[in-house]
Amino acid sequence: MMSVAGVSISWAVLAPIVALSAGGLLIMLVDLVSRSASKTVLYSIGIVSCVASFLALVPLYGHTETTLAGAFASDRFSWAFDVLLLLTLAITLVLSSLRKAEDGGSPGSYAALLVFCTIGGMVMAGANNLIIIFLGIEQLSLSLYVLAGTGFPREASQEAALKYVLLGSLASGFLIFGSALLYGSAGGVGLAALHSAAVSGGTLFIAGFALFLVGLAFKLALAPFHTWVPDVYEGSPLAVTGYMAVAVKVAAFAVLARIAYEVFGQDSFALVPLWSVAILSMLVGNLGAIRQRNLKRLLGYSSIAQAGYMVVALAGVQQSGLNTLLFYLFAYALTSLGAFGVMALLGDGTDAYADLDAYKGLHFRRPWPAAAMALFFFSLAGIPATAGFYGKLLLLQQGFLAGPWGIALAVTLVAGTLVSFYVYGKVVWDMYSYVEGEAAAPSGNAFAPWVAVAAGAVGTIVFGILPQTFTALHL
Amino acid sequence: MLIDTVIFLPLLTALVLLLIPRAATSVQKGVALAGALLTFAFSLAFLSLGPNVAADQTIPWISGPWVAAYHVRVDALRLFFVLLTTLVSVACIWAAFSYAHAQRLRGYLCLLLAFETTLLGLFTAADLLLFYLYWDLMLIPVFLLLTGFADHPGARQAAWSYLIYNGAGGLALLLGIVALVSQSHTFELGTLALRLTGPAEAWIFIAFALAFLIKTPAFPFHSWMPPTYTSAPPPVVAMVSGVQSKAGLFAMLAFALPLFPHAAHAFALPLLVLAVASVVYGAIAAMGEQDMKTLVAFSSLSHLGLVWLAFFAFDITSVSAGILMLVSHGLIAAALFLLLGFIEERVGTRDLSRFGGLAEKAPRLGVMMLIAAMAALGLPGLSGFAGEFLILIGSWQTQPVFTSIALVAVVLACVYMLKLLQGTMHGPVRVPDERTVSEMRPREAWLLAPLLAGIIFLGVWPGWFNDRTPSGTGANTIVGAVLAEPGQR
Numbered sequence: 001m002m003s004v005a006g007v008s009i010s011w012a013v014l015a016p017i018v019a020l021s022a023g024g025l026l027i028m029l030v031d032l033v034s035r036s037a038s039k040t041v042l043y044s045i046g047i048v049s050c051v052a053s054f055l056a057l058v059p060l061y062g063h064t065e066t067t068l069a070g071a072f073a074s075d076r077f078s079w080a081f082d083v084l085l086l087l088t089l090a091i092t093l094v095l096s097s098l099r100k101a102e103d104g105g106s107p108g109s110y111a112a113l114l115v116f117c118t119i120g121g122m123v124m125a126g127a128n129n130l131i132i133i134f135l136g137i138e139q140l141s142l143s144l145y146v147l148a149g150t151g152f153p154r155e156a157s158q159e160a161a162l163k164y165v166l167l168g169s170l171a172s173g174f175l176i177f178g179s180a181l182l183y184g185s186a187g188g189v190g191l192a193a194l195h196s197a198a199v200s201g202g203t204l205f206i207a208g209f210a211l212f213l214v215g216l217a218f219k220l221a222l223a224p225f226h227t228w229v230p231d232v233y234e235g236s237p238l239a240v241t242g243y244m245a246v247a248v249k250v251a252a253f254a255v256l257a258r259i260a261y262e263v264f265g266q267d268s269f270a271l272v273p274l275w276s277v278a279i280l281s282m283l284v285g286n287l288g289a290i291r292q293r294n295l296k297r298l299l300g301y302s303s304i305a306q307a308g309y310m311v312v313a314l315a316g317v318q319q320s321g322l323n324t325l326l327f328y329l330f331a332y333a334l335t336s337l338g339a340f341g342v343m344a345l346l347g348d349g350t351d352a353y354a355d356l357d358a359y360k361g362l363h364f365r366r367p368w369p370a371a372a373m374a375l376f377f378f379s380l381a382g383i384p385a386t387a388g389f390y391g392k393l394l395l396l397q398q399g400f401l402a403g404p405w406g407i408a409l410a411v412t413l414v415a416g417t418l419v420s421f422y423v424y425g426k427v428v429w430d431m432y433s434y435v436e437g438e439a440a441a442p443s444g445n446a447f448a449p450w451v452a453v454a455a456g457a458v459g460t461i462v463f464g465i466l467p468q469t470f471t472a473l474h475l
Numbered sequence: 476m477l478i479d480t481v482i483f484l485p486l487l488t489a490l491v492l493l494l495i496p497r498a499a500t501s502v503q504k505g506v507a508l509a510g511a512l513l514t515f516a517f518s519l520a521f522l523s524l525g526p527n528v529a530a531d532q533t534i535p536w537i538s539g540p541w542v543a544a545y546h547v548r549v550d551a552l553r554l555f556f557v558l559l560t561t562l563v564s565v566a567c568i569w570a571a572f573s574y575a576h577a578q579r580l581r582g583y584l585c586l587l588l589a590f591e592t593t594l595l596g597l598f599t600a601a602d603l604l605l606f607y608l609y610w611d612l613m614l615i616p617v618f619l620l621l622t623g624f625a626d627h628p629g630a631r632q633a634a635w636s637y638l639i640y641n642g643a644g645g646l647a648l649l650l651g652i653v654a655l656v657s658q659s660h661t662f663e664l665g666t667l668a669l670r671l672t673g674p675a676e677a678w679i680f681i682a683f684a685l686a687f688l689i690k691t692p693a694f695p696f697h698s699w700m701p702p703t704y705t706s707a708p709p710p711v712v713a714m715v716s717g718v719q720s721k722a723g724l725f726a727m728l729a730f731a732l733p734l735f736p737h738a739a740h741a742f743a744l745p746l747l748v749l750a751v752a753s754v755v756y757g758a759i760a761a762m763g764e765q766d767m768k769t770l771v772a773f774s775s776l777s778h779l780g781l782v783w784l785a786f787f788a789f790d791i792t793s794v795s796a797g798i799l800m801l802v803s804h805g806l807i808a809a810a811l812f813l814l815l816g817f818i819e820e821r822v823g824t825r826d827l828s829r830f831g832g833l834a835e836k837a838p839r840l841g842v843m844m845l846i847a848a849m850a851a852l853g854l855p856g857l858s859g860f861a862g863e864f865l866i867l868i869g870s871w872q873t874q875p876v877f878t879s880i881a882l883v884a885v886v887l888a889c890v891y892m893l894k895l896l897q898g899t900m901h902g903p904v905r906v907p908d909e910r911t912v913s914e915m916r917p918r919e920a921w922l923l924a925p926l927l928a929g930i931i932f933l934g935v936w937p938g939w940f941n942d943r944t945p946s947g948t949g950a951n952t953i954v955g956a957v958l959a960e961p962g963q964r
Contacts, residue, residue, distance in 0.1 A: 242592035401657055410653070
């Protein structure tokens with residue numbers, strides 16, 4: 001424990017972030033000093049710093065503490081989110097090893113940006129006041145804007161980066177303006193101060209929260225603030241899209257859940273605007289996905305719908321809702337990363353297998369990747385014996401525990417799921433359709449993506465059949 | 476242990492098949508058939524294990540936020556559904572040997588075996604979560620079989636109507652289950668009897684009933700059925716129609732009726748209307764049909780409508796006859812669809828107006844078709860008669876009006892079944908494209924023989940069957956729970 005300018009700092013609490021930052025800086029340094037450093041070395045440093053950060057997390061397990069004058073918290077909740085973010089980073093780095101020189105950008109800056117992005121997410125997971133929340137979000141977003149453009153030899157990647165940065169800055173504007181109004185109404189930036197403001201209500205608070213929610217909904221890709229998703233998902237490099245689909249959602253849900261629980265507590269009626277955007281997201285995401293013929297866009301729409309589902313976990317603002325949210329996020333992360341892993345595996349890191357036409361008859365050429373992809377899509381659709389199914393079961397229960405709005409959410413979730421049977425079933429249908437004499441699109445078979453695929457498949461099945469194992473982890 | 480063996484042996488066989496090279500088709504056939512036969516042999520052991528509960532096994536599964544157990548059992552209600560599944564599966568897997576695409580045979584057999592495991596899991600599940608797991612998982616093998624392993628050009632489209640319809644039913648069921656469990660916090664049937672009342676019970680019952688009506692199917696939720704039954708390969712449709720179509724009615728008896736007795740009695744009238752509508756509509760549609768597979772599909776709709784009538788007449792005779800009818804229909808439908816597959820293979824068409832008189836060329840095929848068709852139209856001495864007759868006797872006691880209407884439709888069964896039999900077998904020999912019609916191969920005859928033997932056995936000695944079902948064994952808990960007016964409880 002040391003003190004800087006009268007503010008005590010618990011380095012143990014910050015250690016995971018410090019470890020990861022050191023890794024990121026080391027990557028930049030090595031890249032700078034040794035121009036010839038191979039990408040393997042740079043990515044390995046990234047993975048090692050993931051492990052170091054995880055080791056720094058281990059002693060914090062089951063430990064509740066705030067530091068920096070209450071601005072940053074370490075608790076059971078942030079711990080689980082940190083683990084998930086580190087897992088996502090590690091898998092993304094593994095998938096990124098398929099990047100080639102002609103994809104553009106130096107591997108050093110690419111890997112460092114991924115690491116810094118994750119730091120932003122970890123800051124968000126522990127953020128206990130509006131300033132830290134904003135810092136985390138900006139750290140995450142700024143890194144991602146650049147990452148979206150790291151495929152710059154392709155125009156689509158430039159377009160994605162530009163769209164993301166323009167719309168993203170607008171959202172940040174909402175976020176900071178909302179924060180300012182919230183500060184004005186509460187007289188402080190801490191979430192505890194906001195809680196008392198929420199209890200007394202007031203126009204200033206409502207306006208501030210509404211603006212804040214708009215900004216956050218943009219990051220979560222909740223409809224109607226989702227318009228950036230399909231283009232950015234399609235244009236970004238494959239591994240970045242996979243990372244974006246998972247990490248941003250995880251970090252933004254950490255913020256949303258903390259606000260829902262700390263600021264609003266049991267008063268879930270105040271969150272009606274949130275329930276409304278969730279319902280809209282489930283519909284827009286699933287209906288929008290129907291016509292997509294590009295798998296990255298399809299998964300983009302799917303992530304909109306999934307974000308809508310996840311809001312249902314908060315519907316009752318009950319303690320069990322947090323467990324539900326965590327379970328669903330883990331299930332979603334494993335499933336999504338697995339699906340992007342299959343895409344990277346078949347396309348050898350390129351977007352060759354982003355086109356759904358490439359999947360026609362895949363089962364009869366490459367049965368195992370096809371089976372893995374089918375498993376991930378069944379999980380996203382919520383077919384039993386997958387983690388996605390059990391997650392949905394938990395979500396529906398939260399809905400039914402939460403009164404009329406919760407039931408409305410649950411019913412919409414089920415309706416959206418029915419539409420998604422078509423969306424996800426279409427991919428499986430393509431893969432298992434026997435196409436006579438079709439010229440087979442060449443498919444890769446590198447080792448690295450198998451890591452992501454295997455991790456995703458094992459997690460999806462084990463958490464699906466034995467959900468108790470997840471509970472046993474006590475995340 | 477026995478029960479686990481029976482449930483998972485087919486799946487295990489499927490996994491073993493994956494290890495066999497794609498080209499070694501004869502090995503694959505041997506392994507698949509051996510797996511199916513062994514499963515059947517093991518399941519026969521349930522018959523000797525005592526009258527009420529042959530097997531019951533509970534393993535704790537989930538403890539929070541709700542309780543669920545891996546609870547499987549074979550009792551008087553479930554026994555014959557298990558036997559039906561294992562028997563029909565043997566015939567279907569054997570019939571699949573004539574599948575034309577050697578490269579795809581392995582996947583085909585694997586999916587059929589996986590399908591068998593989901594069906595067996597469904598019929599043995601005594602825990603609501605486990606039941607739902609299999610209920611939805613059943614969709615996957617059939618969807619994939621229709622998508623990648625059927626030759627009929629319509630099959631890939633039919634896969635969609637199958638998936639979306641049954642998926643919708645499954646999701647309705649899921650909503651009902653979650654609504655139920657969010658109050659009870661347990662999936663265990665034994666402790667689930669929380670005796671809901673009022674609108675909650677009604678809504679949950681509607682959700683359950685909707686899923687079961689779609690799965691069976693019953694009018695007006697049947698529109699997925701004709702395309703699926705018509706375009707699916709014969710072994711697949713024999714399993715779907717012979718076994719899977721029993722899932723809804725089985726679940727009605729095993730889950731919905733004991734859980735929601737008030738709602739079941741309150742909604743009896745609309746369900747009886749749907750039942751009789753299915754009986755009549757199915758019969759009339761079958762009479763006008765020229766495609767032989769679609770004809771049998773509609774006859775299925777009609778026959779299973781009769782079982783809905785049997786259950787919701789709430790009479791002890793009709794409910795237990797309904798179980799007999801389900802098993803009997805399973806054998807008859809599987810036999811008929813396999814036979815139609817053999818016929819289509821020989822004449823290359825399903826259009827009754829384009830061929831006929833096959834009995835002259837293939838007398839054994841003619842005899843087997845005769846037995847199956849006569850059983851379907853309810854000839855005394857065959858299983859169809861025993862089921863229908865007892866249902867009508869029973870339901871007449873409580874629902875004379877609906878029973879009279881259904882009786883008319885049962886008579887119509889003679890019209891469409893004789894049309895099918897005469898159209899395919901009798902009259903002058905007509906075969907399109909100068910094809911030569913061969914007599915049944917020994918494999919085809921042997922795989923059908925057990926099904927036909929079952930039909931004759933149940934027809935001659937329904938009492939043997941009745942002694943082993945809930946009404947006969949004195950295990951009246953299920954049937955009793957169904958019959959008792961809620962007020963007297």
